[in-house]
Amino acid sequence: MNAENSAKPSLKQKAKHETVQMIGISLYLAFFFCALATYTRLLTNESGPSSLTYGFALINALVFAKVILIGEYVRLGKRHESKPLFFSALYKAFLFTLFVLAFHFVEEMVKQLLHGGNVATAFRETRMSELLARTIVVFSVFIPLFAFRELRRVMGEDKFCDLFFRMGPRPEPILQS
Numbered sequence: 001m002n003a004e005n006s007a008k009p010s011l012k013q014k015a016k017h018e019t020v021q022m023i024g025i026s027l028y029l030a031f032f033f034c035a036l037a038t039y040t041r042l043l044t045n046e047s048g049p050s051s052l053t054y055g056f057a058l059i060n061a062l063v064f065a066k067v068i069l070i071g072e073y074v075r076l077g078k079r080h081e082s083k084p085l086f087f088s089a090l091y092k093a094f095l096f097t098l099f100v101l102a103f104h105f106v107e108e109m110v111k112q113l114l115h116g117g118n119v120a121t122a123f124r125e126t127r128m129s130e131l132l133a134r135t136i137v138v139f140s141v142f143i144p145l146f147a148f149r150e151l152r153r154v155m156g157e158d159k160f161c162d163l164f165f166r167m168g169p170r171p172e173p174i175l176q177s
Contacts, residue, residue, distance in 0.1 A: 018069065025065035025145070032141045033057035064100055064138070071099045081153070089150045093142035100138055104131075 009017070037057045041050060071077070076099060077092040112121050152160040 021069060022062075022065050025068055026061045028145055029061035029064050029141065030058050033061050036137060063103075067100050067103050068096055071096055081150075085147070085150045085154060089147040090143065092146040092150070093139055096146065097135060097139040097142055101131075101135055104134075 034054055034057045037050070037053045040046075041053060077088075077095045080088050080091045083091070109119050112118060155163070
């Protein structure tokens, strides 16, 4: 066995890493989507059981997380990783928002086809104002998400986790003159 094969992660390690990524992204998105659901319920004076509203928020968080991981798997946005982190994160937030939007359209088309409709019906029944509002919210939520993901990419996963999740005193930064 050569050194190249020993450094290559096993299928079990890849699955564990993917699961951790899925859970992390889902929790981040679930926080925002549940907050948005609460805001909407309060704004509309909606009362009654809200488990369905929060259930949809959690399902959307899981679906969006999987779409993000698929996008990363196909290397979406890799071309601009050499740019400053701000631009790379903003570009990826925009690109992944469009990717999620595309998945939304595909989902709507599949629903229409399963219910005996056609693709034209899916487009006709899409409320553009609602879609635009949803797209703006998703983009706004994606900006800090991709900023942190880009920071983690540049710093390395271990240093990033140490910085954000390690207990105890932090070493003093070394100032360069």
